[in-house]
Amino acid sequence: MLDAFAALMDWHNLVLLLVGTGLGIVIGAIPGLTASMLIALTLPLTFHMDPVNAVTLLIGEYVGGISGGLITAILLRMPGTPASIVTTFDGYPMAQSNRAERALALGIMASVVGGIISWGFLAGMSPALARFALKFGPWEYFTLVLMALVMLAVLAQGSLVKGLLAAALGMAFALPGIDSSIGQARLTFGSSAMLSGFGLLPVLIGAFAISQVLRDAAQPISNKKIEIPKRRLPVHLSDARTHGPNMVRSSLIGTWIGLLPGIGGNIAALVSYSTAKQLSKEPDRFGTGHEPGVVAGESANNAAIGGALIPLITMGIPGSVTEAILIGALTIHNLQPGPLLFQNAPEIAYGIIAAYLLANLFMLIMMWGAVRYIAQLVRLPRAGLLSVILVFCVVGSYAVNSSFVDVWVMIAFGVIGLGLEAARVPLGPFVIGFVLSPIAEEQLRASLMLSDGNALEIFQRPYALLFLALAVLTVAWPAILQRIARRRRVST
Amino acid sequence: MKFSSLTAGVRAGLAILALGAGLGAVGPVATGAAIAQEFPQKPIQIIVPFKPGGRTDVVARLLAEKIQQNGWLSQPMAVMNADGGAGANAVNQMRRGGDDGHTIVHWHHQALIAMAMGLGDFSLDDFKSIGYTGGGSPVWVVRADSEFDTFEQLVAHLKAEPRSLVEAVGIGTIPHFVGAMLANEAGFETRYVTANSGADRLRLILGGNADIALFAASEYLAQAEGLKPLIYFGRERLPDLPDVPTAIELGYDVSWANPNWWLAPADTPDAAIEALQGALEKAIADPEIVEYFTGNTLEPYWTPGDEAMADAQKQLEALQAVAATIQ
Numbered sequence: 001m002l003d004a005f006a007a008l009m010d011w012h013n014l015v016l017l018l019v020g021t022g023l024g025i026v027i028g029a030i031p032g033l034t035a036s037m038l039i040a041l042t043l044p045l046t047f048h049m050d051p052v053n054a055v056t057l058l059i060g061e062y063v064g065g066i067s068g069g070l071i072t073a074i075l076l077r078m079p080g081t082p083a084s085i086v087t088t089f090d091g092y093p094m095a096q097s098n099r100a101e102r103a104l105a106l107g108i109m110a111s112v113v114g115g116i117i118s119w120g121f122l123a124g125m126s127p128a129l130a131r132f133a134l135k136f137g138p139w140e141y142f143t144l145v146l147m148a149l150v151m152l153a154v155l156a157q158g159s160l161v162k163g164l165l166a167a168a169l170g171m172a173f174a175l176p177g178i179d180s181s182i183g184q185a186r187l188t189f190g191s192s193a194m195l196s197g198f199g200l201l202p203v204l205i206g207a208f209a210i211s212q213v214l215r216d217a218a219q220p221i222s223n224k225k226i227e228i229p230k231r232r233l234p235v236h237l238s239d240a241r242t243h244g245p246n247m248v249r250s251s252l253i254g255t256w257i258g259l260l261p262g263i264g265g266n267i268a269a270l271v272s273y274s275t276a277k278q279l280s281k282e283p284d285r286f287g288t289g290h291e292p293g294v295v296a297g298e299s300a301n302n303a304a305i306g307g308a309l310i311p312l313i314t315m316g317i318p319g320s321v322t323e324a325i326l327i328g329a330l331t332i333h334n335l336q337p338g339p340l341l342f343q344n345a346p347e348i349a350y351g352i353i354a355a356y357l358l359a360n361l362f363m364l365i366m367m368w369g370a371v372r373y374i375a376q377l378v379r380l381p382r383a384g385l386l387s388v389i390l391v392f393c394v395v396g397s398y399a400v401n402s403s404f405v406d407v408w409v410m411i412a413f414g415v416i417g418l419g420l421e422a423a424r425v426p427l428g429p430f431v432i433g434f435v436l437s438p439i440a441e442e443q444l445r446a447s448l449m450l451s452d453g454n455a456l457e458i459f460q461r462p463y464a465l466l467f468l469a470l471a472v473l474t475v476a477w478p479a480i481l482q483r484i485a486r487r488r489r490v491s492t
Numbered sequence: 493m494k495f496s497s498l499t500a501g502v503r504a505g506l507a508i509l510a511l512g513a514g515l516g517a518v519g520p521v522a523t524g525a526a527i528a529q530e531f532p533q534k535p536i537q538i539i540v541p542f543k544p545g546g547r548t549d550v551v552a553r554l555l556a557e558k559i560q561q562n563g564w565l566s567q568p569m570a571v572m573n574a575d576g577g578a579g580a581n582a583v584n585q586m587r588r589g590g591d592d593g594h595t596i597v598h599w600h601h602q603a604l605i606a607m608a609m610g611l612g613d614f615s616l617d618d619f620k621s622i623g624y625t626g627g628g629s630p631v632w633v634v635r636a637d638s639e640f641d642t643f644e645q646l647v648a649h650l651k652a653e654p655r656s657l658v659e660a661v662g663i664g665t666i667p668h669f670v671g672a673m674l675a676n677e678a679g680f681e682t683r684y685v686t687a688n689s690g691a692d693r694l695r696l697i698l699g700g701n702a703d704i705a706l707f708a709a710s711e712y713l714a715q716a717e718g719l720k721p722l723i724y725f726g727r728e729r730l731p732d733l734p735d736v737p738t739a740i741e742l743g744y745d746v747s748w749a750n751p752n753w754w755l756a757p758a759d760t761p762d763a764a765i766e767a768l769q770g771a772l773e774k775a776i777a778d779p780e781i782v783e784y785f786t787g788n789t790l791e792p793y794w795t796p797g798d799e800a801m802a803d804a805q806k807q808l809e810a811l812q813a814v815a816a817t818i819q
Contacts (some may be wrong), residue, residue, distance in 0.1 A: 047544055137701035138685065178578055181686050182818070183609055183664015192584065192612050195577030334545050336691035340698070344691065344715070401576050402585065446686040450658060450701075 004350030008358060013056045016049075017355060020057040021362040024064020025071075029374050030385075031078040032216050035065025036322045040204040041389070043329050044396035051333040052347055056355045058329055062322055063115065063359035066265055066305055067367065070107040070298055071375055075100060075227060083265030083301040086273045090286065090293030095227070097289055105233035106291055107298045108367045110247055114299035115360030117251035118258065118306025123353050127342055130314040130349075134339040138450060139458055141315075142443035143467035148317050149436045150471040151260065153429040160478060166425045170433025173198055180438070181445040193405045200328045200435065202397045202410040207431055209393050210414025211421060213386050228372050246276055246292050247299045254300030258307025264320040265301035272300035306356060313337055313349050316439075321428045324435040332400075531593055531764045532567040539589075539597045541582030543575045547628070547708075547790075551752050552598040554784060555625060555775045562778075564771040571598075579603055580612035591757035593764025596622065600750045602666060604804060608811035609664050616805065619755040622768050624795035624803075625776040626785050627751035629726035630670060630706050631736060633719045635697055643722040643742060646704075650680035660702035662688035663818065667706035670725060670748045672814045677744045709733065709789040725749075732789055749791070753800065769796060 007013065020042075027038045038061050046054035069084030074091035087107060094103040136144070153167035154160055176187040177197025188194035250272035257268040276296035277286045286293050308319030316338040318324040330337050330348070341349040367374070397410040417427055451457035458464050538556060540549045549571065556569035574582040582597055589595025597619075606612050632643075640646040650657060659682040661668040668684070675681060685702055687693040690711050696702035698718050709730055712721060724736045725748040739746045754772060756765060773794045775781060785792040795803070 134695065134699045137696070137699060178611065178664075180688050181663060183611075183662070183668075185611055192577055192580035195580045195612060196575070199576070332543060334543065336689055338691065338695060340691055340695050343717075344694070401581055402572050402574050403576070403581055442686055442688070450683070450685050452683070 004347065004354040007052065007347060007351065008056065008354050012050075012053055013355075014358075016053050016057040017060045017358055018362055018366075020060025021064040021359050022060075022366055024061040024066075025068035025363065025366060025374060026064075026377055027061075028065040028068025029071045029080045030378055030380075031072055031076075031080050032212060033389075034081050034208070034212075035062055036204075036325060037208045037212060037389075038065055039322060039325045039329070040201065040208055041392050041396055043201060043325070043332065044399040046329065047332065047399065051330075051335055051345070052351045054329065054333060055348055055351055058326060059352060059355040060359045060362070062326070063302070063305060063356065063363055064366075065322075066301055067108075067111045067363045068374070069301075070111065071104070071367075071371060072378055074103045074107060074294070075229070075375055076378070081265075083269060083304070084297070085266055086269040086297030086301075087294055089273070089297070090288070090290050093287070093289030094291070094294065099289065100227065100229045101231050101233050102291070103289075103294055104229060104367075104371055105235050106239075106243070106294050108233070108364060108371075109235060109239070110243070110250070110295040110298035111302040111367075112360055112364045113247045114251040114254055114302035115306060115363070116357070117248065117299075118255040118303035119353070119357045119360065121255050122306045122309050122356060126310055126314050126349070126353065129310065130339045130342045133315045136315070136339070136463070137461075138443045138446035139461045139464040140467070142440055142447055143458075143464040143471070144315065144317055145436050145440040145443060147467045147471040147474070148319075149432060149440065150474050152432045154474050160475075162425045163429045164475075166420065166427070166429040167433035169420075169425075170430040170435075171437035173203070174434050174437045180442050181449075193403075196401075198409050198413075198434075199397075199400060199406050201332075201400050202406040203413045203434055204325055204328065204431065205393050205397055206410040206413025207417040207427055209389060210410060211417030211427070213389055213393070214414060214418050215421065216382065217386055228375050230372070233368060233371070243292065243295045246295050250276065250296045250299035251303040254303025255307035257300070258304030258319060259310055260319070264308070264322075265304040268300040268304040268307075269297040272296045302360070309352065309356060313341055313352055314339060318432070318435070321431055324432055328435070531761075531767045532565055534594055535567050536565065536569045536593075536768075537589060537595045538569055538571045539582045539585050539595065540571055540573050541575065541579040541597065541599055541603075542573065544573050547710075547788075548598060548600055548752065549573060551625070551790075554781060555772065558775045558778055558781055559771045562774070564774050565767065578606040578609075578611040580606075580614070583612060583614045583618065586755075586757060589757075591759040593756060593760045593768065595757070596768065597755040599753050599755060600627070601748075601753070601804070601807060602750075603753070603755075604808045604811055605664065605666065605669055607808060608669075608815040610815075611664075616801070616808065618758055620758050620760050620765060621797040621801035621804065622754035622756055622765055623772060623797045624751035624753055624793070624800045625772050626790055626792040626794075627749045628708060628710065628788075628790040629724060629730070629747070629749050630666070630708050631712050631721040631725070631733065632671070632674070632704060632706055632723045633697070633712060633721045634704055635700070636718050636720045638703070638720060640722065641720070643737070646722060647678050647680050650682065654681045655683045657703040658683050658685050658701070660685050660687040660693040660696045660705040662686060666748070666750065667693070669811055669814050670706055670746075671704075672817070673748075673810060674723075674725075674739060674744060674746045676814070676817075677739075677746050713789060726791070730789060731786075751795070751800070753804070765797060 024035060027033045028035060039058055066081060066083050069080030070087050073079040073084040073087040074095050077088045077092035079085045079088055091103045149167060153163040176194050178195060179186040185195060253272040254268040257271060273296045276292050277283045308323055311317040311319055312323050318327050327337055335345050335348055394407055397406045400406055420427060538552050540552050542548050552571050556571060559565055560568050574585045586595055586597050607615055634640055659671055661671055661684050687696050690707060693705040697705045713732060721736045724730055724733060724738050726738055727747050729738055776792050776794050782792045
């Protein structure tokens with residue numbers, strides 16, 4: 001671990017982490033541009049970097065991207081990222097009653113505390129969890145991935161059916177290519193361009209960047225005037241007493257929610273917000289510009305990142321869409337996240353952990369010092385910004401395999417993404433289905449090869465059964481709740 | 493290293509751009525007689541059918557740099573990565589680049605596996621072999637606490653109880669074919685479990701979910717802890733693993749020396765091939781390159797084009813026999 005910090009002190013790494021965090025904050029602050037999009041777009045730039053450098057850059061972008069969202073959430077009531085939705089509840093009313101600086105100060109402090117607390121769990125739990133996960137065989141991996149897939153689909157915004165539909169569609173697009181379990185071409189329609197299937201990067205860039213650019217381009221430019229904060233950001237020593245318990249509690253909630261596959265910062269923020277409200281002596285003041293509201297949401301959404309990184313580096317299971325892209329980034333660098341990452345590439349495993357802590361500190365310094373300039377960046381001309389992004393999309397997709405087919409794939413998935421969003425089918429489960437189903441398929445078929453085709457062998461695998469039960473429960477939970485509610489109504 | 497490799501990448505990118513521009517201008521005119529006079533006339537593009545960073549990519553970049561440093565060819569060489577489709581993407585790029593010798597491929601015997609499996613629309617007839625610049629061989633390993641200390645014990649066990657041990661392989665990849673050739677030769681049968689990357693194979697074997705796996709010798713040496721090598725697939729013992737017998741020593745006619753194979757389109761003029769051969773042969777004999785190879789469990793040697801093609805032909809027939817059993 002100390003080695004990893006020492007390695008990070010290399011100036012290349014520090015510069016990249018600084019650039020990544022800064023870019024993340026700016027992109028996170030601009031409504032409509034997300035951390036997922038930023039990471040997908042900068043991924044091709046990292047191809048020729050050393051893997052440690054690449055990972056540092058991407059982690060910086062991730063942390064910055066989630067944190068930057070609070071600026072516009074507070075000043076404009078436009079959450080820069082979905083994770084900051086909760087921050088608008090109390091942050092914007094505070095800004096309107098001339099307390100914008102105070103809201104920003106609390107938001108930034110809470111973000112950093114959330115980040116550091118979840119870092120403690122990330123650094124403390126990961127190596128042990130990785131040793132434990134080494135015992136996992138194909139059955140365990142299959143059920144684990146299945147559980148992640150189901151949770152992501154079900155807990156996505158919108159309806160259960162549409163979430164599952166999106167995941168199924170994503171899985172269908174993952175089918176063409178070389179069937180990895182028998183080495184034969186599948187659904188390629190005789191085209192050699194289809195032999196490698198749809199590339200991860202073109203699909204991600206298409207679904208997240210192209211469709212977002214198209215959507216933004218169609219929207220009228222908002223003329224909302226932004227009030228740039230002028231005064232210093234006020235924090236007091238007494239804040240540690242008044243907000244400390246709330247920060248710690250919300251950070252713990254955030255870490256544990258982040259740990260579950262599929263639930264990201266926005267749910268974590270919502271849960272800790274409502275917990276803070278329930279435990280509060282004055283719940284009525286929440287939503288009117290009450291300071292604990294900002295603190296709860298911002299500690300939790302940052303803590304969720306550290307929580308979600310735990311299954312990512314120990315088992316290779318993504319906790320969110322952004323993490324699915326990070327897994328893609330690692331595999332592009334010939335690194336496989338999973339229990340052996342700590343043994344085979346300790347500089348990467350510990351590098352991620354160290355970079356996560358440093359990114360939080362950089363974020364604090366940058367946000368504290370430059371929040372008013374970052375707020376001004378939101379006024380950048382939209383047309384110029386979108387054209388630059390579009391150029392990056394094309395270059396990025398082409399650079400992966402020097403193949404123009406990938407560019408067409410990217411454009412096609414941009415249109416598909418736009419269509420899905422228009423039909424209110426969430427894009428998150430679509431991409432997760434696309435990323436996870438090849439792993440699930442490979443593991444299931446490996447399990448069946450091991451057991452000579454006997455699916456009942458799963459009953460001898462307690463962990464696999466547990467994951468399977470959780471997956472079934474996740475799907476059935478709404479129905480069970482309904483039934484209980486109905487029974488109650490009947491009995492009363 | 494870090495930033496210099498970044499700039500190297502940018503430089504390669506620029507070279508490709510320049511190459512593209514050159515192609516557009518000269519294109520169809522630059523064939524036949526013009527080439528015979530002087531080769532090369534423009535930068536040479538090396539297509540690597542894998543992502544950057546793997547062995548094939550690194551070796552191509554090292555040799556290209558060495559050739560450029562010493563001026564063994566009058567034009568620079570630029571590496572382009574074209575991963576995907578079991579090499580189909582790379583072969584398509586090669587065809588598009590023309591057959592005047594300025595577009596070549598650096599591959600290994602995975603090409604033969606793709607042909608044996610009928611993936612992609614290419615065969616040996618599409619290529620002219622420039623030659624092998626060395627190569628490396630894999631080892632077969634079991635867990636360190638395994639009951640088997642020698643390969644004979646393992647075979648005896650599998651003959652007594654067929655399919656009682658699990659072998660981690662990626663079906664249709666090198667570990668599968670090498671293992672299957674050995675199994676056919678020695679007359680035993682294992683049970684397969686899919687594991688497409690070295691990391692997956694390692695995870696399965698260390699976690700106790702598989703019994704046998706194949707690793708490149710360098711992969712094994714990097715891990716070592718928790719593993720026990722039983723048999724090496726090179727023609728001769730590897731100096732880094734003096735106690736591990738080769739399959740040939742044990743009386744099985746199986747070897748797998750996955751070579752660094754340089755290929756050009758089938759109609760490339762002989763003059764161009766000879767110029768490339770001259771440069772590559774010098775590069776592989778260079779002390780720095782030799783040092784890199786021996787330090788990474790690779791053997792530096794030069795096998796000229798026709799000899800390499802004959803070897804590949806023989807290897808392909810053996811692979812086709814294995815492929816027939818799984819299709």
